[in-house]
Amino acid sequence: MSKYGRKVALAVATFLLFLAVWQGYVSLFNVPAHTLPGPGVFAQQFINYMTAGDMHTHIGTTLYEIFIGFLVGCVLGLIMGYILAKSPLLERLFTPYVVLAQTAPKISIAPLFLLWFGLGASSKIALVILVVFFPIMVNTVIGIRSVEKNMRDLLRILKANPWQRFISVEAPFSLPSIMSGVKVSTTYAITGAVIGEMIGAKAGLGYLVILGSETYNIGLILTAVLLLSVTGLILYLLTDFLEKKLLHWHESQEIVL
């Protein structure tokens, strides 16, 4: 069997073992389905929810909030990071406020955003922007600041203008740092959107979790959680793929996993 084949076989075996333990626990202790459904029962519930009319609305709402918030947060973080990296004065002036906004637990800010931006998607998008912005900005500042002195000297000798400096050296040089910020941010983005939906919303996977909790519907909660995990995994894989494409030249890509 090939190396890849062995890997797949191992993964499948582990998954089957997990299902067996789950089913074994439920059967052995006679756990009622409304407390914890067995894998077979849950699969049936999951399919029912997925084929039910409004599930795609909930998934779409959460994805929309994550996507827009993530995009805007990234762009704002990049712009702010570049400005702060170029101006130590502005950095000194702004950093305390940015840090203050970040040290406040996001869940405590969520009700505030709900009151300001309403129960719709805007309040969740604002929350996602807030959580995505910070790691991107910090990593942009670090990346641009750490451009080697020799490279700066080279640019000075060649009399490169600010745009040339940015596009040919600063941007690619800080890309590894920015990309690790982006990777972290994907997880934050999901958390931000879900927290917002759990505090108050009319749709979304976070809203389903709360709905399931209030109606004692374990199947619904598990379905929402599973969908959120899959979303997170897909987002992570996408950024990982993007990183590999963009950083093929970087030493970190020589590590074979």
Added chain:
Amino acid sequence: MEHPAIRINDVNKIYRGSGGKEVQALTNINLDVKNSEFISIIGPSGCGKSTLLRILANLDQPTSGKIDWAKSADHIGFVFQDSVLLPWKTVYQNAKFPLEVKKMDSKENLANLDKLLELAGLKGFENAYPRELSGGMKQRVSIVRALSYNPDVLLMDEPFGALDALTRDKMGIELMRIWNETKKTILFVTHSIAESVFLSDRVIVMSPRPGKIDEVMDIDLPRPRTVTVKETPEFTTYVKKLREVLG
């Protein structure tokens, strides 16, 4: 007398260190550099040789004195100790980088770049990335990059300092060949006495605290030079004399 390519006039450099303490890095540096001349600057660490090179490259300003250029102060190429290649660009893209920045990527200049790459033995490696190259290869790319826009003067700050002895000797010979073809004026900072004698028309010896020129020695060895030059008594005499000056 022919107008010098560079005339360094009474250049002084004083750094203000931490705590306001002044450090004299260069004292009354006077030097005329002829066109197409190969000059090495040698001296212990802290003698100001790199500072002098940085001032010539306009990366640093002298505290007093001035530098006159026969043509233009803009027309310098700089080679750093570590090659300072951009890791996300291929060999060819790195070599071409100055032409792009200076918007000089004309057909003629690109053809010239191809010739330089060939001269430096980089043909066939154009599409390699820096992390795939040895130290010597990287430094060749760096030299080609510095020459890509056809500068009048090449400033080299211990360019072979990070290489092993064997590669270093080979690079010295390569550099001679490139210098022979291109007829650049070269200022070459080094720690190695033998290297400076082997390469140069003149060797400038500097001493630290405060950085000043101790001695200017003409090297009258026939050109073109090959490795066998290093076995001649004349070569040995120059090395010995320089070692005495350096103490």
